[in-house]
Amino acid sequence: MSLDLTLHHFPLDPASRQVRLALGEKRLAFAEEQVRYWERPASLVKMNPSGLTPVLCVGTSRDPLVLCEGRAILDYLEETHPEPPLLGRDPAERAEARRLMQWFDRKFDYEVGGFILHEKMEKRLLGLGAPDLASLRQGREALRGHMLYIDSLLADRDWLAGSRLSLADFAAAAHLSVIDYFGDVPWADFQAVKTWYMKLKSRPAFRPLLADRWPGLAPAPHYDDLDF
């Protein structure tokens, strides 16, 4: 593999984590640049006008192909490096994986991340003061609903979108893993979800995520424990 890849990402960004998991699962080596996106660095905005991570640069020339936004990067990787397939083998299977990606990237992100990560992470990064307890409670209550939904999927399936590991699992795990960094996932009450997450956590692609640490933000003690 002579392709040169550089990922610009923030370690605790769920969208960035999905791309890191896909790159790992496809065994694509990549250089990485960590980006403090909340400071809106000019170098990031120049690559991606939305100012968001992740950004994947392909090629080392002075004029690399710049890929922006998580879904676009994941689809690009799937099209250009189809093995192993992470979106399913027929259109119906892929539609189910994509439905769930949307679920986690929009609904989960809005109802859970928008409260828990905003209160515990973004406010800290931006220097906006202490977490609001009512907002945290709202995020935690929504999280229980999502855990129940994941649990219901796993009652009939080995993986979230069906019989095969897919980007739906990575979407869910990316969002959950950042919440877990802050210790807010009620694993004990959802054994099937915990078992599914343990399987993901022990994959080689997951290891770099478990090694993530951000200055001033300490992870929960069990965060990188494979047998939590």
Added chain:
Amino acid sequence: MSLDLTLHHFPLDPASRQVRLALGEKRLAFAEEQVRYWERPASLVKMNPSGLTPVLCVGTSRDPLVLCEGRAILDYLEETHPEPPLLGRDPAERAEARRLMQWFDRKFDYEVGGFILHEKMEKRLLGLGAPDLASLRQGREALRGHMLYIDSLLADRDWLAGSRLSLADFAAAAHLSVIDYFGDVPWADFQAVKTWYMKLKSRPAFRPLLADRWPGLAPAPHYDDLDF
């Protein structure tokens, strides 16, 4: 084409409109069911646990394939009915179309629709009272930024993602067209964007959107005017 398609949608929902445009452009006939999603009808939640439109049912049997969430439906249509291609002809072109789809579905929706459509449409549908003028102003200011961005893309390109019409144009037009229903797009200040939108508006696939009317929500006088 013997495939039976039924689209469950809300006429003024930008995500639903993107699917209607793609179906029209691919000349796929479909039955439609209009859904009052804000009432969370049981029939909708049974098909799509997120409770969101659009939902596309494929097949007339008692056990149709149920496709949920806009991006998943659009990708399914692209995979199963590749002509005309609406995502570009190579991975880099497709990545650019998908970057812009994300831009409109997330950034525009959050910064513009979340204010203007919430104040003028959702509050009306939900009986939540009069629009808040400060929120409307905030949405309109953000909209000008997005118009500038579209304008900058069109300085170098015939269509938003490049030399060919793509789902990026449909994403932008779907979001803008609902704002335009409520008369809030400052067309006069952005002539290049207006010319691009006129080209889209005159395509056959756009006609059904221009005929949309919702009881109690009157469109701006120019809404269905091709020469506005």
